[in-house]
Amino acid sequence: MSDSARIVIVGAGHAGGTAAALLRQYGHVGAVSLIGAEPVAPYQRPPLSKAWLKGEADEDALRLKAPEWYGDNQVDLRLAQAVEAIDRAGQTVRLSDGETLAYDHLILATGARARRLDIDGVELDGVMALRTAADAEALKTALAPVRHRVKRLVVIGGGYVGLEAAASARALGAEVVIVERESRILARVACPILSRFFQAS
DSSP: OOTTOOEEEEOOSHHHHHHHHHHHHTTOOSOEEEEOSSSSOOBOSGGGGTTTTTTOOOHHHHBSSOHHHHHHTTEEEEOSOOEEEEETTTTEEEETTSOEEEOSEEEEOOOOOOOOOOSTTTTSTTOOOOSSHHHHHHHHHHHSOBTTBOOEEEEEOOSHHHHHHHHHHHHTTOEEEEEOSSSSTTTTTSOHHHHHHHHHO
């Protein structure tokens, strides 16, 4: 890859932000554009279900880079923008505002979406997902302790994020129920011994 190649990174999450930083760290001098659908610069997601929910971390603590880093390092950061089309033959991407960006190399770092349940009631107030900083802030607000009232949370999914959110909610004084479709928690990521250890905790 030429050091002067134009690079467009689709996805301004942890992976996309790290890719931009490493390109500059290892001497790439060509244009780098970093496009993200969220209105905030790249940040760490793991603390959202722990420190953020408990009020122990703020936006500054989660940032991958200081806001001025992007300008200082000539990284064209496009926030609150989605890529609506990729023209592989023409080597361009079209953004949601209608602008087209040309690239020599394209990095897709879009991550994943939280899977929504296909059931009645999923759009009701109080039914939330946890993936973005905005999601975490909404859940933190919902779980905020209220005098003489116990908050109750049902977590769908007994993976790491679900368990961390449940533990954070308990730390805030909420009652929590975890619903997991498999026969044990952490079924897709851990051995039965570890699952039993956490279920007994």
